Amino acid sequence: xxxxxQSPRHKVTETGTPVTLRCxxxxxxxxxxxxxxxxxxxxxxxxxxxxxxxxxxxxxxDGYSVSRSKTEDFLLTLESATSSQTSVYxxxxxxxxxxxxEQYFGPGxxxxxx
Amino acid sequence: GESVGLHLPTLSVxxxxxxxxxxxxxxxxxxxxxxxxxxxxxxxxxxxxxxxxMDKRQGQRVTVLLNKTVKHLSLQIAATQPGDSAVYFxxxxxxxxxxxxxxxxxxNVKP
Numbered sequence: 001x002x003x004x005x006q007s008p009r010h011k012v013t014e015t016g017t018p019v020t021l022r023c024x025x026x027x028x029x030x031x032x033x034x035x036x037x038x039x040x041x042x043x044x045x046x047x048x049x050x051x052x053x054x055x056x057x058x059x060x061x062d063g064y065s066v067s068r069s070k071t072e073d074f075l076l077t078l079e080s081a082t083s084s085q086t087s088v089y090x091x092x093x094x095x096x097x098x099x100x101x102e103q104y105f106g107p108g109x110x111x112x113x114x
Numbered sequence: 115g116e117s118v119g120l121h122l123p124t125l126s127v128x129x130x131x132x133x134x135x136x137x138x139x140x141x142x143x144x145x146x147x148x149x150x151x152x153x154x155x156x157x158x159x160x161x162x163x164x165x166x167x168m169d170k171r172q173g174q175r176v177t178v179l180l181n182k183t184v185k186h187l188s189l190q191i192a193a194t195q196p197g198d199s200a201v202y203f204x205x206x207x208x209x210x211x212x213x214x215x216x217x218x219x220x221x222n223v224k225p
């Protein structure tokens with residue numbers, strides 16, 4: 001398995017509180033992604049990074065920010081959590097080899113906002 | 115952008131039969147596609163990919179077919195086994211940075 005860890009794995013928080021999820025990789029891959037997974041919606045891209053300090057928005061970026069200060073860590077922050085952000089969050093990494101753009105996924109973080 | 119949809123939310127097959135899972139995409143510029151398998155409580159795992167310059171690609175017990183004319187792709191699993199029970203997603207991209215996922219088909223394999 002690709003070396004991807006996510007922390008925390010589970011979190012319950014209250015509406016209005018800030019939350020930061022961490023993704024850590026040991027593969028030295030260039031690209032890192034944050035997705036959320038909700039029933040009936042599959043995986044939706046929140047933000048992604050194509051290098052240290054280089055990030056871009058995905059299709060559901062409102063209410064989320066990210067930071068990548070070093071290759072191995074990609075942080076996702078909910079500045080003020082809302083109940084609509086209750087979801088399972090997956091981090092993924094990839095490193096184009098020119099033949100495949102496979103994304104390796106972490107184990108997920110289940111976030112509940114009450 | 116891109117919109118990816120799967121035709122059936124659930125598919126039940128008998129062990130040993132072949133399974134076919136379908137996916138449709140909307141953006142004709144999409145040129146790279148991946149099928150993922152997700153078991154309960156885990157992240158998605160890569161199964162097979164295909165580029166738009168191909169219409170068929172085979173792996174171990176799996177085949178992906180791509181029909182660019184109707185913007186449709188399918189995943190065929192031969193001799194389906196209980197271990198194949200999972201949710202299957204297709205993903206499409208036109209720039210290799212952003213991937214768009216379908217909502218998934220849950221495959222149930224009956225013994």
